[in-house]
Amino acid sequence: MILDLPPILATRRNHALEHATLHVLEDMLPNRHLAGHSNPTGFFIFANVSTAELTSAITRALTRLRSGESNLAIHAGCGTNLATSMIVAGSLAFLPLRGRKSTLLRLLLLPLSLAFGLFGYALSQPLGPWLQARVTTEAEMGDLRLVDVVPIRQGVHRVLTQ
Numbered sequence: 001m002i003l004d005l006p007p008i009l010a011t012r013r014n015h016a017l018e019h020a021t022l023h024v025l026e027d028m029l030p031n032r033h034l035a036g037h038s039n040p041t042g043f044f045i046f047a048n049v050s051t052a053e054l055t056s057a058i059t060r061a062l063t064r065l066r067s068g069e070s071n072l073a074i075h076a077g078c079g080t081n082l083a084t085s086m087i088v089a090g091s092l093a094f095l096p097l098r099g100r101k102s103t104l105l106r107l108l109l110l111p112l113s114l115a116f117g118l119f120g121y122a123l124s125q126p127l128g129p130w131l132q133a134r135v136t137t138e139a140e141m142g143d144l145r146l147v148d149v150v151p152i153r154q155g156v157h158r159v160l161t162q
Contacts, residue, residue, distance in 0.1 A: 003135065010040040012138035014161055016073035018043040019137060020061035021159075023072050025049060028057060035077070042147070042160040054157050055149045062141060070139035074129050080136045081128030088124035093117030 002008065015038040022034050025047060035046040045054055064072055096112045133139075147160040 003138075007040040009138060009142075010144075010161075011038055012136060013141055013144050014038040014040070014043045016065065016137035016139045017058070017061060017141070017144070017161065018045070018159075019075040019078065019132075020065050020069075020072035021045065021054075021058050022075055022077070024057040024061045024064070025054070028053065041162075042158065044152075045157045045159060046155060047157075048155050049157075051149055051151050051157065054159075055146075058146055058149065058159060062144075062146065065139055065141050070133075073137040073139040074132045076129075078128070078132055078136070080132050084128040084131060085121055085124045088127065089117045089120035092120030092123075 003012065018036040018038045021043075022036055022045075025032070025034055025045075029047075029049060032047055032049070037044045037046075047054075049057075061072060093113045093116050095116055096109045097106055100106050100109065144161055147162050150158040150160065152158055
């Protein structure tokens with residue numbers, strides 16, 4: 001399966017570890033602005049945290065994922081949720097307007113289009129976490145290990161895994 005190809009699987013595992021790390025950081029340091037971005041070689045964490053705090057959070061997150069807390073791989077702030085909401089809501093909002101050439105008719109159909117968009121948004125809410133669990137993250141860490149946590153600049157760390 002394509003999701004199990006080495007660079008894709010590595011990205012999915014790093015994405016899960018990134019989410020788990022964000023959950024741990026949220027517990028350790030409430031009310032902080034946190035974000036991350038994953039790739040096959042690790043992930044970035046965007047947060048005002050020390051390297052020691054971040055390293056501790058990653059270690060705890062990895063331990064918790066390995067002990068079966070797969071729910072940590074799912075995060076409400078994930079871009080998968082945002083993209084899913086935009087695609088589903090936008091696609092449904094476009095349906096009533098599709099093929100309509102008259103500007104007046106388009107204006108008259110705008111409330112219906114808005115209703116379709118809102119319906120699409122509501123439909124998309126369970127879809128984002130479902131996609132995270134089955135497509136964009138992999139909570140089974142396999143032999144993934146933390147290699148290094150490198151401070152890039154204030155509020156940005158590069159996390160290297162292997």
